[in-house]
Amino acid sequence: MFAQALDAAQRAITGFLAEELARLGPDRVAEGMRYATNGGKRLRGFLVLESAGLFDVPPAQALFAAGAVECLHAYSLVHDDLPCMDDDDLRRGQPTVHVKWDEATAVLVGDALQTFAFELLADARAGDAEQRVALIGSLARASGAQGMVLGQAQDIAAETAALPLTLEQITELQGNKTGRLIEWPAEAGAILGRADPAPLRRYARAIGLAFQIADDILDVTGDAATAGKALQKDAAAGKATFVSLLGLDGAKARAADLVAEAEAALAPYGEKAHNLAALARYIIDRDR
């Protein structure tokens, strides 16, 4: 069932990335890239594999898009953890890249992981040329100056803003910072399956927001050792979060509504989408 499917996807993605990154050689940046992409929940990659599976795309093909989004995500974490950004020492229970090596290495590892994401999508095994260029264009738009990077900049700006963010502002910020890179894998499945992306996009928008609300809940109620990262940073920093704006119960209720929305969006795919439905529920129940 879901737990086994997620576990199998995690192994497949980890194996794929290990193999693709092995050819980069023994130098420090390549070492850092392997380090930074090892571990993690692989939820974005799982989303690619499951979305592509709805349309019977061969997993060996979908792994390129799954690996690419995990590299893109890993790059964003390496840079986000830098002293000049969030200044985090711990990630997935391990020292962050700039702690294990140094800041220059972390900058370069993040840079090269972003490049590698696009290199994977340009690989001839990732799809036909039209599909590959559609994957690349959509990933660039989702992760660049009008997507994830914009969200990170909005997050930094919020820390020094005179007023705490409104619910509308924080929804927009999180939609950019986290949501776009959760929507992309679902869209990638539709591109690979030459299918209408609209239902998967609706599903992904709902779970993207649910994911961030769950993160805010976890920041308040979670255990740092289990989560593998520092918690309660937002409250300490006086940042507006979904919990501070909606209350803990309100945030939980909103997340549950979003999961119901996500499940409803999967109706066209019937039983084939049972892992995607389970993923929506997992996202708000996880402890890390």
Add this chain to the structure above:
Amino acid sequence: MFAQALDAAQRAITGFLAEELARLGPDRVAEGMRYATNGGKRLRGFLVLESAGLFDVPPAQALFAAGAVECLHAYSLVHDDLPCMDDDDLRRGQPTVHVKWDEATAVLVGDALQTFAFELLADARAGDAEQRVALIGSLARASGAQGMVLGQAQDIAAETAALPLTLEQITELQGNKTGRLIEWPAEAGAILGRADPAPLRRYARAIGLAFQIADDILDVTGDAATAGKALQKDAAAGKATFVSLLGLDGAKARAADLVAEAEAALAPYGEKAHNLAALARYIIDRDR
């Protein structure tokens, strides 16, 4: 002639980037992206336009690859100038991005410029899908962990190495750090022209190395105000350079040999390549 052609290309590339980056909106990262891509010699973009011109590729199409390589180059400069990297305050005669704004903004501006380079290449106006995916794959290989980023890491490692680099090591380092992103634009012209890239690659390899030797000569003999950046940093840091290894006259002679090699590689294109030939000579005669 050459000066007018370079000037026209600079204007065309600057206009193209201004228009493409205008749609990103008014926020700080977009502002930083426009700032970091404004100015510069545009030699890489010029190389795309001239190489594509050999095969009568419409300039309006080639501008996407020209703009992309300038964005990629600009990202590398913004990150290279960071305090944890080269720690430069001045670039093209202006404050560097982390000086004008802050380090977090510089990290994000560089990240988003890299993304934008791939977004431009994925644009439908950049070529057919096969061409676009070939441009993207080759740019990723040239600029990532086995190309430019590897060269940057090798450069950093050289600073703390027990022994100064040998001529062979510095040639490899500079080939990665600078050469690959000078070879790519020439290759891009051949991809857009559906032509054999071999002669252009030979040409670009020669001018890439000549470019770096000229940079080392400029670091010793140049004027900081004209160059728009700090000079004589290498000698002060005790780094091996082509000048320290070959002597000033030896470096000049090697650069001149490479220019002759580059010109010879252009023979198949006849008179159409006169601007590329002039560029090879310009590269070792420039004062900034």
